[in-house]
Amino acid sequence: MSNKITIEEVKRLAGLSALEFSEEELEAFIPEFESMLELVDEVKNCDIGEVEVDYARHSLAECREDEPKESLPQEEILLNSPKTKKGSFCVPKMLD
Amino acid sequence: MNIGEMTLIELADNIKAGKVSSYEATKYYVDKCKEKASLNAVLEVFDDALDKAKEMDEKIKAGFKGKLAGVPVIIKDNILYKDKIASCSSKFLEKYVAQYNSTVVEKMLNEGAVIIARANMDEFAMGSSTENSAFGVTKNALDPTRVPGGSSGGSACAVAAGLAPVALGTDTGGSIRQPASYNGVVGIKPTYGRVSRYGIVAFASSIEQVGPLTKTVKDNAYMLEVLSGGSEHDETSLKIDVPDFLSQIKGSVKGMKIGVLKEIESMIGGLEVENAYRQALQYLKDNGAEIVDVSIPSFSLTLPCYYIIAPAEATSNLGRFDGVKYSRRSAEAKDIDEIYVISRSEGFGKEVKRRIMLGNFVLSSGYFDAYYNKAKKLQQKLKNEAKEAFAKCDVLLLPTTTGEAFKIGEKANDPVSMYKEDLFTIMANILGAPAISIPYGKGKNGLPLGIQIVADCLNEGLVYNVADFIEKGYRG
Numbered sequence: 001m002s003n004k005i006t007i008e009e010v011k012r013l014a015g016l017s018a019l020e021f022s023e024e025e026l027e028a029f030i031p032e033f034e035s036m037l038e039l040v041d042e043v044k045n046c047d048i049g050e051v052e053v054d055y056a057r058h059s060l061a062e063c064r065e066d067e068p069k070e071s072l073p074q075e076e077i078l079l080n081s082p083k084t085k086k087g088s089f090c091v092p093k094m095l096d
Numbered sequence: 097m098n099i100g101e102m103t104l105i106e107l108a109d110n111i112k113a114g115k116v117s118s119y120e121a122t123k124y125y126v127d128k129c130k131e132k133a134s135l136n137a138v139l140e141v142f143d144d145a146l147d148k149a150k151e152m153d154e155k156i157k158a159g160f161k162g163k164l165a166g167v168p169v170i171i172k173d174n175i176l177y178k179d180k181i182a183s184c185s186s187k188f189l190e191k192y193v194a195q196y197n198s199t200v201v202e203k204m205l206n207e208g209a210v211i212i213a214r215a216n217m218d219e220f221a222m223g224s225s226t227e228n229s230a231f232g233v234t235k236n237a238l239d240p241t242r243v244p245g246g247s248s249g250g251s252a253c254a255v256a257a258g259l260a261p262v263a264l265g266t267d268t269g270g271s272i273r274q275p276a277s278y279n280g281v282v283g284i285k286p287t288y289g290r291v292s293r294y295g296i297v298a299f300a301s302s303i304e305q306v307g308p309l310t311k312t313v314k315d316n317a318y319m320l321e322v323l324s325g326g327s328e329h330d331e332t333s334l335k336i337d338v339p340d341f342l343s344q345i346k347g348s349v350k351g352m353k354i355g356v357l358k359e360i361e362s363m364i365g366g367l368e369v370e371n372a373y374r375q376a377l378q379y380l381k382d383n384g385a386e387i388v389d390v391s392i393p394s395f396s397l398t399l400p401c402y403y404i405i406a407p408a409e410a411t412s413n414l415g416r417f418d419g420v421k422y423s424r425r426s427a428e429a430k431d432i433d434e435i436y437v438i439s440r441s442e443g444f445g446k447e448v449k450r451r452i453m454l455g456n457f458v459l460s461s462g463y464f465d466a467y468y469n470k471a472k473k474l475q476q477k478l479k480n481e482a483k484e485a486f487a488k489c490d491v492l493l494l495p496t497t498t499g500e501a502f503k504i505g506e507k508a509n510d511p512v513s514m515y516k517e518d519l520f521t522i523m524a525n526i527l528g529a530p531a532i533s534i535p536y537g538k539g540k541n542g543l544p545l546g547i548q549i550v551a552d553c554l555n556e557g558l559v560y561n562v563a564d565f566i567e568k569g570y571r572g
Binding site: 010013014016017018019020021029032033035036037038039040041042043044046048049051052053054064072076077079080081082083089091092094 | 191192193195196328331394397399400401403404411418419420421422423424425430431432435436437438440441444449450452453454456457458460466467470471472473474475476477479480511512515
């Protein structure tokens with residue numbers, strides 16, 4: 001296999017992903033991840049020559065005028081939050 | 097004629113003509129959803145469906161003539177319908193209630209549709225078997241020991257099992273076409289931007305599209321016309337006139353140039369789908385189409401290219417699920433970091449976590465150029481190659497999958513083998529091109545196979561014309 005990955009590397013990715021795994025899950029994850037990397041390495045290792053990327057999605061897309069419009073009511077948006085207080089999302093205290 | 101035997105167009109015509117009421121049609125399909133609950137194709141039958149049908153009957157009596165007047169429709173569980181749950185088959189959004197209508201829902205309601213249920217799917221549309229749903233696997237409509245495909249497995253199964261005349265799916269790498277093939281129904285991924293994604297829970301924003309799954313090609317063309325058209329809320333949706341797709345079905349392929357990809361020819365030998373593919377080509381040739389050899393030399397790299405671009409976008413899109421704004425927060429979490437980490441770890445399933453991790457890998461410092469930037473360059477190269485291919489032909493003919501539906505559990509522990517399910521479908525997403533899957537031929541267990549027709553962007557009319565012609569000539 002071309003791309004060996006260490007448990008430290010997987011832990012670093014878990015940190016970036018805001019996910020946590022048990023040691024067992026991490027062990028099981030490594031071979032799966034290595035086979036996924038083997039797949040995507042085909043792109044890393046291929047020779048595609050010089051390509052000019054056209055980042056414009058398509059020429060027909062138009063931006064709308066930047067005018068304020070009615071939006072969704074605050075109280076409705078908050079209905080899906082697990083915890084709210086006085087019209088805000090509520091989280092535990094972060095600063096002492 | 098029994099309601100269940102009618103095509104979408106026939107049902108719409110019968111309701112408009114007053115021969116069938118919306119209530120009768122809706123009751124018929126709601127009962128079917130309940131009767132066939134063991135398929136697990138739908139997660140919820142909406143309890144207001146029959147009331148909405150009665151309201152629609154009154155409107156029709158008063159002269160309303162929408163294209164979907166009174167017609168029952170099922171939507172995939174990642175499409176927002178105001179005041180209804182849209183869970184994406186994820187524990188994370190199990191109780192998430194849509195606060196607004198997606199553009200596609202709005203367009204269907206404007207035409208008089210009655211939305212009766214939400215369909216099961218792979219969690220956040222990540223998967224090819226609907227086994228990744230947090231709410232149990234959907235079964236194949238034709239063989240309950242097999243998968244329905246995915247991620248729109250619930251929608252495809254629903255149409256095939258007669259739970260609705262039409263269902264909506266979404267397609268990021270084949271998620272409409274592969275399940276359509278596995279259940280023997282018709283499914284299209286339209287041109288990127290043809291249908292607005294406003295109100296669709298985002299997975300890989302630059303390549304995904306909403307599309308209809310139907311029993312026939314003409315039904316599909318009829319439905320896509322309803323769904324198409326830009327939205328001011330979606331900058332990537334195309335603000336262009338919507339064609340009358342049905343009128344582009346000419347009933348002939350005479351003189352059309354059907355492209356055969358050299359790269360497919362070298363891969364297809366010995367695959368279960370080979371005979372069906374060759375027969376479809378021969379049929380088109382016998383009826384006056386010209387078969388043209390074309391090449392997209394980087395075709396074999398579409399799959400790895402997708403598995404860089406899609407996870408990269410997924411990891412960014414799923415960053416919003418933090419335990420603060422949307423439904424789920426872990427009861428174990430004590431501080432803000434724990435709210436993020438524990439809520440996400442409990443809320444996301446295994447495949448979603450894999451893709452978030454892969455996405456962060458290809459976007460992370462030191463790897464970004466080697467993977468993500470390279471994949472974007474490769475995507476451009478593929479677009480350039482496809483442009484040359486489409487200069488020589490009207491459409492390309494491809495298989496949809498390598499064979500018939502596989503057994504439940506068969507690929508569950510081998511993610512890369514599951515990813516290869518989309519070998520033939522991913523190209524259309526990378527190109528932004530329209531692609532349809534229609535049933536054609538049977539596999540070794542008598543289950544349906546699918547053929548794909550792909551055209552250059554905005555040429556759905558060509559796709560529908562060839563698909564309809566093949567459908568008419570196929571006596572499955």
